[in-house]
Amino acid sequence: MKHIPVATKKRIEIIDVTSEINGMLRKLGIVRGICYLFVPHTTSGLTINENADPAVKQDILETLERIAPANRDYNHKEGNADAHIKSSMIGVTLSLFVENSRLVLGTWQSVFFCEFDGPRTRSLLLEVTPYER
């Protein structure tokens, strides 16, 4: 199991972590296989979406804010109930394919780390089932 640190700078933001993951796959010498990603935090998440226009990330965050506004009167009183909810809506695990020592992704796809209660230093955990080294 490998650990990729992610330093977030805002309370809520989406950060492209694709190149960090591909760098780790090269370092591990995995040519082909399955790459599992996991976020060990309860107020962040992982998603895959378009990396070309940053407005897409903003639209995702604004929609999550409509679903779980930061300022709603929640039962959880630590001021980050919205972040916990957003985490469960987006999810914290991904299983992706590796070919040619890189994640298999569509032309416009990137893996996005989603921060919902930053800024913090976060961890992204990576494990692989190698088919070819």
Place this chain on the structure above:
Amino acid sequence: MKHIPVATKKRIEIIDVTSEINGMLRKLGIVRGICYLFVPHTTSGLTINENADPAVKQDILETLERIAPANRDYNHKEGNADAHIKSSMIGVTLSLFVENSRLVLGTWQSVFFCEFDGPRTRSLLLEVTPYER
């Protein structure tokens, strides 16, 4: 890694792809193992739900339309911001079990390809970790 083509016919629709996946598993000769599914597109997704009453699919799509209406004024100006958001809400990866050369699914479950910006010719990618051939 295998590729299953999915031809969608509407802008927004949910298509049962279970038999196509099971056909590919038989073709690959996988008796038991893990089947990973991945959609390499940023405006579609994958979910598992009831296949008996088509109204369930309609209710899922109508709820996603309430969350991210097609006609909202988004930051992304290509006319498909809602489709990107819906993709992140539903997700693009699944890890499922294979037994007796078929996906392990509950009585009423099917694997659904979710089109949010069609009609298009889409790809569903499939990889397996075989336990028994």
Place this chain on the structure above:
Amino acid sequence: MKHIPVATKKRIEIIDVTSEINGMLRKLGIVRGICYLFVPHTTSGLTINENADPAVKQDILETLERIAPANRDYNHKEGNADAHIKSSMIGVTLSLFVENSRLVLGTWQSVFFCEFDGPRTRSLLLEVTPYER
């Protein structure tokens, strides 16, 4: 493939199943590997979130109820359309890491079974790719 029974007591509730999963991993003698979880039902789901304050679970359920209220006039007329929608919003699969015969989870994380149409006796299915026994 192993089966963990989950007895739910309310129509809608979130139940921590982490210790049941860890018990099964010990029983199977898996020291390190990947653990796949799957819910073979169309009106329940799986998520990972904070286990310390039960209010977090309540906030997740209340937000899902805003997204898909039980009493909305849905197309599916069996009285559980909201439960099907919630299932697709939360998801029914997880791929997690195992180290030292336990799931790798953050300090505050637990695996939660989400019941959206109980009370019922439910199944949680578990499969593993072992790296070390």
